[in-house]
Amino acid sequence: MLARLALAAGSVLLLGASGAAWQWPLPAWVPPPVVPTDNPMSIDKVELGRHLFHDPRLSRDGSLSCAGCHDPARAFTDGRAVSPGVTGETGSRSAMSLANVAYLPVLTWQNPQLTSLEVQALIPLFGEHPVEMGMAGREQALFAMLQGDPVYRRLFARAFPDEARRGDEALYALSTLTKALATFQRSLLSFDSPWDRYRYGGQPGAISSAARRGEDLFFGEKLECYHCHGGLAFTDNQQHARSPFAETGFHNTGLYDEDGQGAYPAAAPGIVEFTGDPRDAGRFRTPTLRNVAVTAPYMHDGSVATLREVLRMHYAPAGRSALQGRGPNPLRSEFIAGFEITEDEIDDVVAFLEALTDERFLRNPAHANPWSAARVGPR
Amino acid sequence: MNTLQILSASTPAPAALLLAACTAAFSAPAVAADLQPMTLRFAAQVNGQPFACGQRYADIGTTRSTITPGDFRFYVSEVALVDETGRAVPVTLAQDGMWQLDNLALLDFEDGSGPCRNGTAGTNSEVRGSVPAGRYTGLRFTLGVPFARNHGDPTTAPAPLNLTALLWNWQGGYKFVKFDTASSGLSGAHAMAGAGHGGGAASGFSVHLGSTVCASAARTEAPSSCQNPNRVTVQFERFDAATQTVVADIGAVLADANVDVNAPRTSPGCMSFPNDADCPPVMGALGLGYGGVAAPGPQRLFTVR
Numbered sequence A: 001m002l003a004r005l006a007l008a009a010g011s012v013l014l015l016g017a018s019g020a021a022w023q024w025p026l027p028a029w030v031p032p033p034v035v036p037t038d039n040p041m042s043i044d045k046v047e048l049g050r051h052l053f054h055d056p057r058l059s060r061d062g063s064l065s066c067a068g069c070h071d072p073a074r075a076f077t078d079g080r081a082v083s084p085g086v087t088g089e090t091g092s093r094s095a096m097s098l099a100n101v102a103y104l105p106v107l108t109w110q111n112p113q114l115t116s117l118e119v120q121a122l123i124p125l126f127g128e129h130p131v132e133m134g135m136a137g138r139e140q141a142l143f144a145m146l147q148g149d150p151v152y153r154r155l156f157a158r159a160f161p162d163e164a165r166r167g168d169e170a171l172y173a174l175s176t177l178t179k180a181l182a183t184f185q186r187s188l189l190s191f192d193s194p195w196d197r198y199r200y201g202g203q204p205g206a207i208s209s210a211a212r213r214g215e216d217l218f219f220g221e222k223l224e225c226y227h228c229h230g231g232l233a234f235t236d237n238q239q240h241a242r243s244p245f246a247e248t249g250f251h252n253t254g255l256y257d258e259d260g261q262g263a264y265p266a267a268a269p270g271i272v273e274f275t276g277d278p279r280d281a282g283r284f285r286t287p288t289l290r291n292v293a294v295t296a297p298y299m300h301d302g303s304v305a306t307l308r309e310v311l312r313m314h315y316a317p318a319g320r321s322a323l324q325g326r327g328p329n330p331l332r333s334e335f336i337a338g339f340e341i342t343e344d345e346i347d348d349v350v351a352f353l354e355a356l357t358d359e360r361f362l363r364n365p366a367h368a369n370p371w372s373a374a375r376v377g378p379r
Numbered sequence B: 001m002n003t004l005q006i007l008s009a010s011t012p013a014p015a016a017l018l019l020a021a022c023t024a025a026f027s028a029p030a031v032a033a034d035l036q037p038m039t040l041r042f043a044a045q046v047n048g049q050p051f052a053c054g055q056r057y058a059d060i061g062t063t064r065s066t067i068t069p070g071d072f073r074f075y076v077s078e079v080a081l082v083d084e085t086g087r088a089v090p091v092t093l094a095q096d097g098m099w100q101l102d103n104l105a106l107l108d109f110e111d112g113s114g115p116c117r118n119g120t121a122g123t124n125s126e127v128r129g130s131v132p133a134g135r136y137t138g139l140r141f142t143l144g145v146p147f148a149r150n151h152g153d154p155t156t157a158p159a160p161l162n163l164t165a166l167l168w169n170w171q172g173g174y175k176f177v178k179f180d181t182a183s184s185g186l187s188g189a190h191a192m193a194g195a196g197h198g199g200g201a202a203s204g205f206s207v208h209l210g211s212t213v214c215a216s217a218a219r220t221e222a223p224s225s226c227q228n229p230n231r232v233t234v235q236f237e238r239f240d241a242a243t244q245t246v247v248a249d250i251g252a253v254l255a256d257a258n259v260d261v262n263a264p265r266t267s268p269g270c271m272s273f274p275n276d277a278d279c280p281p282v283m284g285a286l287g288l289g290y291g292g293v294a295a296p297g298p299q300r301l302f303t304v305r
Helices: A002-018 A043-053 A122-126 A139-148 A150-159 A161-166 A174-186 A194-199 A209-218 A307-315 A320-324 A343-354 B012-026 B250-254 B279-285
Strands: B035-046 B057-060 B065-083 B088-090 B104-108 B126-132 B136-143 B177-183 B205-209 B212-215 B225-228 B232-236 B246-249 B302-304
Touching: A043 A150, A043 A174, A139 A150, A139 A174, A150 A161, A150 A174, A194 A209, A209 A343, A307 A320, A307 A343, B035 B065, B035 B250, B057 B250, B065 B126, B065 B250, B088 B126, B205 B250, B246 B250, B250 B279
Parallel strands: B035 B246
Antiparallel strands: B035 B126, B057 B065, B065 B088, B065 B104, B065 B136, B065 B177, B136 B232, B177 B205, B212 B225, B246 B302
């Protein structure tokens, strides 16, 4: 382990010679994320990844970039319940926020196997069910496009000097493409909300008294939100440089109960799809609540429109499915017990959640689209 | 003369690779004299007719539909010839850096033309390797990618594990079989705007075979095993590689399926996922159990002629 870390440090120094070294733009109280040893951070890789992320030419018809479903202004979500790909086919789960994705040891709503951000990029690019960017079988055309664009020739050579020395086949490849996209995503860090300034930044007036009351409710035993939505990014899925191991959390919150025995709709059944354990029906990964006020609609399929409804129509009755009249989902987490909550208390919790919005993150020019429409086509 | 002695048309470089592989396997000098080259020929058909991209085939499945396929590729592995004592002797594959890797090979019958435009121009209908000299009467192989290779890093995998169309990114691993087709029932009314660029995708009927319900020991580790490996062992008691060909007829896999419909909110056709009403006839024809129901018999995709 130490030898591998030393090796990683050594390779960072080597890269520093030909490309600027990476500094984590994090406040002192936030530990840095874990980065794979075969894909260390660099400014040049982040810049290449940013160009790729915003480039609709990475889709079959040139209409859809990663940013098409992951819009920086919405904390990298898209405001839709589910989203269409280039053929019009929609998925069954909502585009997730990429803020602080570097801290997530497992990716997407219900796939416990997906532990690599590099490999995750293959799904929207090349997946066939659903078709998203529609590039299955078209990777050679994609590499030819990258190689033929002088902007990418410069960016790839700077980001991957070792591969550049080995030739174009090594330089324009699935490996470098996904590494660059992952590196850009790891640079998406959001820890500068009013609540952060109030809690860690020595600014007690940074949030309203309503938000402070909401904070008490959020971290209290009546609502128990913090049991799953605790941690650096308000999710119990977390790994960072100072944690000894990864923590993951998949929970059934009782949103659905199709059969009276706890099952969710077949198109998005929960991690049971991978584990085969019937008790895993309806278990989904806890998402972050940072910037939640700008990431509506809510839940894995976007089926709850507002934060007020999340509280009143879902968590208060011990899960939305309990409203069907058959009782709450028998497989739901033990923390979904339901609670009495007044409208004023809902106002306070919503004020707290709104205080988790990091405005600078939403407008950060370092994450913005570097292309003009004339260059890559309209989006 | 040994009936299995086939003069291969290989150029010196691949022959050197062959010898290098053999040397690695047996680690003894003068190995070449004890080995003989071996070519296993495959042919692809749809209900007895040769497979070709863009060709129409009638009388498919329970509705006797007409289909226009857009892809037909599959991986085989663990190829072995069976000798007279019934022993399976592994064939050592030529490492060609394109179609064959370790003990697996990709067979590719689509040529990238017409509706196969998401495929590759190259095709491959043979598995090439060598076996110890001897008399062989039978054949055995596995349909699928071996577990040890199925869950590696797809972004750095060598050929033939580096084709994005054959990655099975969501489940992890590879599509052991990729067959896509439009059908008379699933290319008109059900086609979405902008679809029809190739078989499969938003409409059409696909057969994608792969391992499912792969669990890990811990939440963030690679899978250690799969509840449904979905690999098929194929065996022919009487097979002469010198004169015979293994025929893969996808029509037999679709014979009991309705290719004109797709169960709502499931993947188009059968993509091996659990709880898909389109899968039982397809998985059954592949000789695989599905949804707790044992396979009705051995696989029907492959025959010999």
